[in-house]
Amino acid sequence: MNPPLPSVLLENAVNEFAKLPGIGKKTALRLVLYLLRQDGMTVDGFASAILTLKQEVKYCSSCHNISDSVICNLCADQSRDSSLVCVVENIKDVMAIENTVQFKGKYHVLGGIISPIDGIGPSDLEIASLIERVKSAGVKEVIMALSATMEGDTTNFYIYRKLEPFNIKISIIARGVAIGNELEYTDEVTLGRSILNRMPFDESYKLNQK
Amino acid sequence: MNPPLPSVLLENAVNEFAKLPGIGKKTALRLVLYLLRQDGMTVDGFASAILTLKQEVKYCSSCHNISDSVICNLCADQSRDSSLVCVVENIKDVMAIENTVQFKGKYHVLGGIISPIDGIGPSDLEIASLIERVKSAGVKEVIMALSATMEGDTTNFYIYRKLEPFNIKISIIARGVAIGNELEYTDEVTLGRSILNRMPFDESYKLNQK
Numbered sequence: 001m002n003p004p005l006p007s008v009l010l011e012n013a014v015n016e017f018a019k020l021p022g023i024g025k026k027t028a029l030r031l032v033l034y035l036l037r038q039d040g041m042t043v044d045g046f047a048s049a050i051l052t053l054k055q056e057v058k059y060c061s062s063c064h065n066i067s068d069s070v071i072c073n074l075c076a077d078q079s080r081d082s083s084l085v086c087v088v089e090n091i092k093d094v095m096a097i098e099n100t101v102q103f104k105g106k107y108h109v110l111g112g113i114i115s116p117i118d119g120i121g122p123s124d125l126e127i128a129s130l131i132e133r134v135k136s137a138g139v140k141e142v143i144m145a146l147s148a149t150m151e152g153d154t155t156n157f158y159i160y161r162k163l164e165p166f167n168i169k170i171s172i173i174a175r176g177v178a179i180g181n182e183l184e185y186t187d188e189v190t191l192g193r194s195i196l197n198r199m200p201f202d203e204s205y206k207l208n209q210k
Numbered sequence: 211m212n213p214p215l216p217s218v219l220l221e222n223a224v225n226e227f228a229k230l231p232g233i234g235k236k237t238a239l240r241l242v243l244y245l246l247r248q249d250g251m252t253v254d255g256f257a258s259a260i261l262t263l264k265q266e267v268k269y270c271s272s273c274h275n276i277s278d279s280v281i282c283n284l285c286a287d288q289s290r291d292s293s294l295v296c297v298v299e300n301i302k303d304v305m306a307i308e309n310t311v312q313f314k315g316k317y318h319v320l321g322g323i324i325s326p327i328d329g330i331g332p333s334d335l336e337i338a339s340l341i342e343r344v345k346s347a348g349v350k351e352v353i354m355a356l357s358a359t360m361e362g363d364t365t366n367f368y369i370y371r372k373l374e375p376f377n378i379k380i381s382i383i384a385r386g387v388a389i390g391n392e393l394e395y396t397d398e399v400t401l402g403r404s405i406l407n408r409m410p411f412d413e414s415y416k417l418n419q420k
Contacts, residue, residue, distance in 0.1 A: 006270075006301070007278045009263045016259040019252075020241050029302065031230050035260060036267060036276075042229075043264040047257040049226040050245060053219045054253040057246060060216075066246075068217045091216070092239065 005029075062133070064126045065109045066091050074098075074107060081105045083140040087130065087159065089113050089147065097145065105143070108133065113146055113155040122158055130159065134166050141169040148175050215239075272343070274336045275319045276301050284308075284317060291315045293350040297340065297369065299323050299357065307355065315353070318343065323356055323365040332368055340369065344376050351379040358385050 005011040010032065017028035035043050059065065060072035067073075074080065074094070084105025088094055094107050110125040133139060142163055146152035156172060163170055176194030177186050186194075215221040220242065227238035245253050269275065270282035277283075284290065284304070294315025298304055304317050320335040343349060352373060356362035366382060373380055386404030387396050396404075 005276075006282050006284070006304075007267070007276045009259075009266055009278060010276050010301075012259045013263040016256045019256075021244050022237070022240070027232070030232070032260070032263065033301065034231050036264065040264060043260060046226045046229070047261050049219075049222045050242070050253060051257050053223040053242065054246065054250060056219055057217070066215075066217045066220050068219060072216050074216070091220075091243065095215075 063107045063109055064111060064129065065094055065107060079104070083138050084143070085130075085133065085139050085141070086143045086145050088145050089152075093145065105141075108142075110146075110155070113151045114158060115151045125155075127159060127162065131162055134163060134168060139168055141171060144170070144172040270319075273317045273319055274321060274339065275304055275317060289314070293348050294353070295340075295343065295349050295351070296353045296355050298355050299362075303355065315351075318352075320356075320365070323361045324368060325361045335365075337369060337372065341372055344373060344378060349378055351381060354380070354382040 005014065013032045013035075014025065014028045017023055017031050018025050020028075023031070035046065058067055058069065060067040060075055061070050062075040063072060065072050065074070069076075081104055085108050086097065086103060086105055087108045087110060088097065089110055089112060091109065094109060097103050097107075108126065108130050110127065110130075112120050112125055114120060114122060114125070130142075134142065142159075144156045144159065146155055160170055174197065175190065176197060177183065177190065183191065215224065223242045223245075224235065224238045227233055227241050228235050230238075233241070245256065268277055268279070270277040270285055271280050272285040273282060275282050275284070279286075291314055295318050296307065296313060296315055297318045297320060298307065299320055299322060301319065304319060307313050307317075318336065318340050320337065320340075322330050322335050324330060324332055324335065340352075344352065352369075354366045354369065356365055370380055384407065385400065386407060387393065387400060393401065
C-alpha cells in the first residue's frame with residue numbers, strides 16, 4: 001500500500017524502530033524523522049544511552065533486579081525485612097509494589113515467567129537462585145506476586161513445589177474484586193474466587209483502617 | 211509519584227526514549243526493557259541504524275527530499291513532468307501524495323513550514339532553492355500542498371509573494387468537504403470554503419469518472 005521509502009538508510013532506521021513493541025511503521029517513521037531533525041549530539045546521546053545500558057547493565061547478585069552496583073539499593077537497605085521475600089516477574093512489578101508503600105521486605109526478580117509458547121522454561125528464570133536463597137539465608141516467608149494469568153499460575157505452582165520441602169511459609173497475593181469496582185461488572189471467575197477466598201470481616205476492617 | 215529507577219544507566223536510556231514525541235516515561239521504560247532482553251547484536255543494530263542515518267543522510271539536490279543519492283528516484287524519473295512542481299512540508303507528505311497515484315509531476319520539500327512560535331523562519335526552509343528552481347528550470351506550475359493550518363497558510367502566502375514576479379501558474383490544493391463526510395458533521399469554516407470554491411458540476415463529475 002505505502003510507497004517504498006526513498007532512502008535505504010531511512011528504511012533501515014524505520015525498520016529497527018518498528019521492531020519495538022507497540023511501534024508500527026507509521027510511528028517509527030515519525031520517531032526517526034524527529035531524530036533526524038535533532039542535532040548530531042542529541043542523536044549520539046540517544047544511541048549511546050541504549051548501547052551503554054546494554055553493555056554495562058548489572059543485576060543485583062541477591063534479588064537479580066537491574067542495578068548499578070553488585071547489591072541493589074533495596075537489598076542493601078538494612079531497614080527492610082530480609083526474612084520476607086516477594087517473588088516478582090520483572091523490575092516493573094518491583095516498582096508497582098514499591099509504589100503501594102505496603103511492603104517492607106526484599107524482592108526476588110525472576111526475569112520472566114514460565115511460558116512454553118515463548119520457549120521460556122524454569123531454567124531461563126532465576127528460580128535456582130531463589131531456592132539457594134531460601135536454603136542459605138534466613139527466609140521465613142516467600143510471597144508469590146506474579147500476574148493472575150495461566151503463565152503466572154504455572155510459575156507459581158512450579159516454584160511452590162520446589163520450595164515445599166523447606167520449612168517456610170509460602171503465600172500468594174490476594175485475588176478478588178478490585179478496590180472501587182462494582183460487583184455487577186466484575187468477571188465471574190474473579191468474583192467466584194473472592195467468595196472462596198473470603199476473610200474474617202474484622203481483619204479486613206483493620207486493613208482498611210491502616 | 212513513581213519510585214526512582216534502581217539504575218542510573220536504565221534511567222538515562224528511559225529519559226532518552228521519553229524525549230521522543232508521543233513517548234511517555236512508562237512507554238519508554240517498556241521499550242528499554244524490551245531492548246535489554248534482546249541480544250547484543252540486535253541492540254547494536256538498532257543504535258547503528260539511527261547513527262548511520264544521521265551521519266550519512268543525504269538530501270536530493272533538486273527536491274531536497276531524503277535520498278541515498280544526489281538526485282532522488284522521483285526527480286530522476288524521466289516519465290514525470292518537470293514543469294509541474296508540488297511544494298510540500300516534508301517526506302511524509304510526499305509519501306501521502308504518492309499514495310494517491312494522482313500526481314505525476316515533481317516535488318519540492320520545504321523541510322518544515324514557517325512557524326514563528328517554533329522559531330522557524332523562511333530562511334530555515336528550502337524557499338530560496340524553490341525560487342532558483344523556478345528561475346532556472348522550465349517550471350510552468352507550482353502547486354502549494356501544505357497543511358490547511360495557520361502556519362501552512364502563512365507559508366503559502368509567503369511563497370506566493372516570492373513567486374508572483376515569475377510568469378508561472380501558482381495553484382493550491384482544493385479545500386472542502388472530505389470524500390465520504392456528511393455535511394451535517396463538517397465544520398462551518400470548511401463548509402463555507404467549499405461553497406466559495408465550488409466548481410462546475412460537469413468538471414467534478416468527470417473527475418469522479420477517472
